[in-house]
Amino acid sequence: MKPVGIVLGTKPSNPLEFWVGVESGNYLQLDDVVMVRSRIDGSSQEIRFYGLVHEVQKFLEGVELVYDAQLVNSGIVPANIAYMARIMVTRIEPEIFIPPTPGDPAFRAQGIDLEKALYYDNMKNKIPVGLSRSGDVVYLNYDFLNGREGAHVSISGMSGVATKTSYALFLMYSIFQKADDRSRIHGLIFNVKGKDLLWIDKRNKRFEGKFAQDFKKMGLEPKPFQNVGFFAPPEVPGSDIPATKDRLEGINTYCWSMKEFAQEGLLRFLFAEGDEGTSSLHYVIDRVSEKLQQLAKNSPPDILIDENGREIESLDKLREILQEVIEDKESKTDTDRYREWFGTAATATAYAFLRRFHHAASHCRTLIYGHESKPIKWDRTRLTVVDISDLHGIAKMFVVGSILKKVFKEKEESGNPYPKIFVVLDELNKYAPKDRWSPIKDILLDIAERGRSLGVILIGAQQTASEVEKRIVANAAIKVTGRLDSSEVLSKEYEFLTGNFRQRAIMLKKGSMILYQPDIPNPVMINFPLGPWATKKEEVEEEVHVPEEFDRF
Missing domain, CATH: 3.40.50.300 (P-loop containing nucleotide triphosphate hydrolases)
Incomplete structure (x- = not known):
């Protein structure tokens, strides 16, 4: 395996980040995975740094003026092209947090080195989730x-x-x-x-x-x-x-039957908007939902019956019953029934609930209907x-x-x-x-x-x-x-x-x-x-x- 470059000495290195000078005839692009071999000073122990290319730069060394690049291309002004890549370290093996040494060879990570760099070797259960820019499989x-x-x-x-x-x-x-x-x-x-x-x-x-x-x-x-x-x-x-x-x-x-709609407390899902300022409205939603669950409990199988023995076969029928309950309260015909449905809420709040319910029912008629779920x-x-x-x-x-x-x-x-x-x-x-x-x-x-x-x-x-x-x-x-x-x-x-x-x-x-x-x-x-x-x-x-x-x- 040939190196693609060396760790640079003109840029400071640390255990988490360093720069690699890319040698002529090679290239590194963003997201490439790099491995660097280094040794501890005064020791034969080898450390391997693994990292991802996060930045690449090219510039002319030895020139200062903006248009000197044209003179370099013409051979009039001598200059070298510097090609550098900044490496963000993902892993160090073994975990000795010292910087790599300038001049250490840098390699494109492959095989086991690639697995170590991206921690695939530690994944007991991994699945492929795509391909890297270099065409390697990326695992999750x-x-x-x-x-x-x-x-x-x-x-x-x-x-x-x-x-x-x-x-x-x-x-x-x-x-x-x-x-x-x-x-x-x-x-x-x-x-x-x-x-x-x-x-x-x-x-x-x-x-x-x-x-x-x-x-x-x-x-x-x-x-x-x-x-x-x-x-x-x-x-x-x-x-x-x-x-x-x-x-x-x-x-x-x-679809949902009216019995299931009442039994499972699905009424609140018809109200798509609200905020803390409508807490009284949420109170009514909870009260009506509790009443529907009670009716479902006392109704025959597959049918929803109100307290007067009438079948509630659709959302429109439920709206009619709610309208009737509010009107009875206003005419003082049956205030007890109003409390069973709406609790202590004001009739203005009950009407606000009814308007929203009517709007929601118009869009959900095909979803909530009849006896069959x-x-x-x-x-x-x-x-x-x-x-x-x-x-x-x-x-x-x-x-x-x-x-x-x-x-x-x-x-x-x-x-x-x-x-x-x-x-x-x-x-x-x-x-x-x-x-x-x-x-x-x-x-x-x-x-x-x-x-x-x-x-x-x-x-x-x-x-x-x-x-x-x-x-x-x-x-x-x-x-x-x-x-x-x-x-x-x-x-x-x-x-x-x-x-x-x-x-x-x-x-x-x-x-x-x-x-x-x-x-x-x-x-x-x-x-x-x-x-x-x-x-x-x-x-x-x-x-x-x-x-x-x-x-x-």
């Missing part, structure tokens, strides 16, 4: 993802440029193929934009050439997602036809895709909140971390905003803080991590960043972007991400290839059907 310590040592992933980046959902899919694919507990894990993905994720069980006709080679290099079998369950809202209340436009085959509908059984397939892309914001909030509440409740009751479930949720800044109230914020906080022990792992994506509840971001052991806005990158949430990574985050192209994991003291730049699964109808590879008469051949 799976123990910091699945809850053994840490859990959760935070993916940030600009919409349409950072490819957050694409990388979350790639990460799930790698987990399904390479995780040591892959036979006992499930995935749950919310499809929040377009219909992209309704085709991931079909082969992508664009997947070929370099993409296939990259998958082979990472040891991943290139094929679409297998054993996928697709769920979408119905076109009209009670219908079995999913509102999914181009694809209807293999799509199941989901069509639940989403996430444990029946390896991967479950829930389409919420065409729903109003309130309806999206209701679906996400209701499903996550049920998942978390099931895991709490079982007390067993297996089977594990990885939940992929984009637009996290809408569901768990930093400075505003959200009906599912508490559930997401529970998942972030206690989900690790229960086997619920969150892979959250957002445009701006600075606008997400900070405890959710802080509990993510793995942080991934795509292209960022120049103002967003200055937020405290990106302090893990050391060195020049903040500047580079502003320039990232599609398919390039910055990965931070606890095992490696510095972030690592990664690229990930196009997946073999389709993400739109136009990408689906046509399936060839062999005629029956040729089957025997």
